Amino acid sequence: MSATAPHTRKEQIYRAASALFSERGYRATSVRDIARELDLQGGSLYAHISSKEDVLWEIIARVADSFFAAVRPITEAEMPAGDRLRAMIHAHVGVVVNELARAAVFFQDWRHLSEPRRSEVLALRDRYEGLFRTAIADGIASGELAQRDARLATIMVLTALNGIPGWFRADGDRTADEIADELADLILDGLGRSS
Amino acid sequence: MSATAPHTRKEQIYRAASALFSERGYRATSVRDIARELDLQGGSLYAHISSKEDVLWEIIARVADSFFAAVRPITEAEMPAGDRLRAMIHAHVGVVVNELARAAVFFQDWRHLSEPRRSEVLALRDRYEGLFRTAIADGIASGELAQRDARLATIMVLTALNGIPGWFRADGDRTADEIADELADLILDGLGRSS
DNA sequence: CCTACCGATCGGTAGG
DNA sequence: CCTACCGATCGGTAGG
Numbered sequence: 001m002s003a004t005a006p007h008t009r010k011e012q013i014y015r016a017a018s019a020l021f022s023e024r025g026y027r028a029t030s031v032r033d034i035a036r037e038l039d040l041q042g043g044s045l046y047a048h049i050s051s052k053e054d055v056l057w058e059i060i061a062r063v064a065d066s067f068f069a070a071v072r073p074i075t076e077a078e079m080p081a082g083d084r085l086r087a088m089i090h091a092h093v094g095v096v097v098n099e100l101a102r103a104a105v106f107f108q109d110w111r112h113l114s115e116p117r118r119s120e121v122l123a124l125r126d127r128y129e130g131l132f133r134t135a136i137a138d139g140i141a142s143g144e145l146a147q148r149d150a151r152l153a154t155i156m157v158l159t160a161l162n163g164i165p166g167w168f169r170a171d172g173d174r175t176a177d178e179i180a181d182e183l184a185d186l187i188l189d190g191l192g193r194s195s
Numbered sequence: 196m197s198a199t200a201p202h203t204r205k206e207q208i209y210r211a212a213s214a215l216f217s218e219r220g221y222r223a224t225s226v227r228d229i230a231r232e233l234d235l236q237g238g239s240l241y242a243h244i245s246s247k248e249d250v251l252w253e254i255i256a257r258v259a260d261s262f263f264a265a266v267r268p269i270t271e272a273e274m275p276a277g278d279r280l281r282a283m284i285h286a287h288v289g290v291v292v293n294e295l296a297r298a299a300v301f302f303q304d305w306r307h308l309s310e311p312r313r314s315e316v317l318a319l320r321d322r323y324e325g326l327f328r329t330a331i332a333d334g335i336a337s338g339e340l341a342q343r344d345a346r347l348a349t350i351m352v353l354t355a356l357n358g359i360p361g362w363f364r365a366d367g368d369r370t371a372d373e374i375a376d377e378l379a380d381l382i383l384d385g386l387g388r389s390s
Numbered sequence: 391c392c393t394a395c396c397g398a399t400c401g402g403t404a405g406g
Numbered sequence: 407c408c409t410a411c412c413g414a415t416c417g418g419t420a421g422g
Contacts, residue, residue: 025220025306025307027222028222028306028307030400030401031400040407040408041407041409042401042402043401043402043403043407043410043411044407044408045402047407050402051401111220111223112223139386145387146384146387147381147387148377153381153386155358156358156378156381159355159362160354160355160358163351163355163357163358166354167350167354182343182347183351186348188385188387189341190381190387191280191331191348191383191385192340192342192383192385225415225416226416226417226418227415227416227417235391235392236391236392236393237417237418238391238392238393238394238395238417238418238420239392240418241417241418241419247418
């Protein structure tokens with residue numbers, strides 16, 4: 001409902017939970033771990049949340065929204081498929097880097113949602129993959145991309161991009177845009193070879 | 196000690212644990228879940244294992260060995276760096292696909308090892324990445340690969356490859372070799388583009 | 391390999 | 407937001 005509120009207790013809880021979930025995983029993080037981060041007693045959290053899983057759900061649902069909000073508009077832009085794909089990669093990497101912990105939780109801990117939320121996330125992920133698959137298929141059709149298997153290519157692209165939280169540390173020497181540029185080049189051109 | 200023993204209870208435990216860990220994660224799998232899979236009582240497992248974490252360690256240490264055993268020899272072969280890298284990718288994918296559950300556990304659950312095992316795994320992973328980084332750096336030096344950043348390229352390659360357990364299902368319509376071929380092409384050539 | 395148990399910790403609640 | 411508590415489940419052990 002409220003759009004990215006600023007300093008409420010609830011937001012502090014989401015922030016702390018994102019950090020802990022992303023580092024240790026959802027199951028290895030207790031409600032008391034989160035509370036301790038905010039100098040609260042374990043039970044006190046429940047004045048603001050209704051369950052641990054609801055916190056996970058809120059984190060995941062929000063980043064999912066962020067991904068669609070960033071990438072969706074690009075899919076409707078009029079430009080060559082190759083450029084469109086590059087712009088989508090940029091947008092996607094932007095969300096990952098700017099919401100690093102939340103994105104890591106999304107990729108890592110969606111399994112721990114109970115039904116029907118789990119299936120809902122899977123459906124969202126499929127739709128999102130579809131946006132990329134369409135761009136890639138368009139690129140193949142127009143001859144811009146030389147591929148056989150749009151589905152496999154799509155999975156590879158997103159797998160590579162979603163691995164960012166596993167290695168990226170914001171030490172400030174590379175901006176999200178620079179990372180996105182390098183990754184887009186790697187993905188579009190490959191490692192390159194002479195043959 | 197014993198080399199990949201066949202049907203001992205211990206091996207059955209490792210097999211069941213690999214399947215469960217890979218599906219639900221280490222923390223979400225109880226010792227009783229594993230026991231149930233073998234029609235045993237929870238406590239009975241401890242006649243064969245000494246702790247839940249030891250089971251995780253055994254799974255992870257073994258696949259780590261498999262990766263080195265498959266890839267290491269290739270790094271010493273005399274051939275152009277591009278061919279060598281392709282062969283390494285093939286070998287790596289072979290291990291992932293043939294030990295799908297164990298590999299998934301390795302990639303997913305190493306965080307849950309306690310020290311010093313956790314650091315040991317990280318050190319092994321660094322050494323292993325180094326094998327690929329060297330091949331890529333060689334390829335850059337010889338002009339076979341057109342890259343700026345060997346480290347980033349290495350991480351991308353392994354990230355893409357290690358994502359396989361996330362989507363690959365052995366429905367029999369693609370062999371490990373076919374997968375490896377397609378992935379190697381994708382990684383070496385990229386999606387391809389006309390510009 | 392089972393039965394029966396241990397202390398610790400879990401997510402969550404009541405009552406203030 | 408705290409204190410104090412709940413039942414359930416956890417990894418692991420004793421004793422046979």
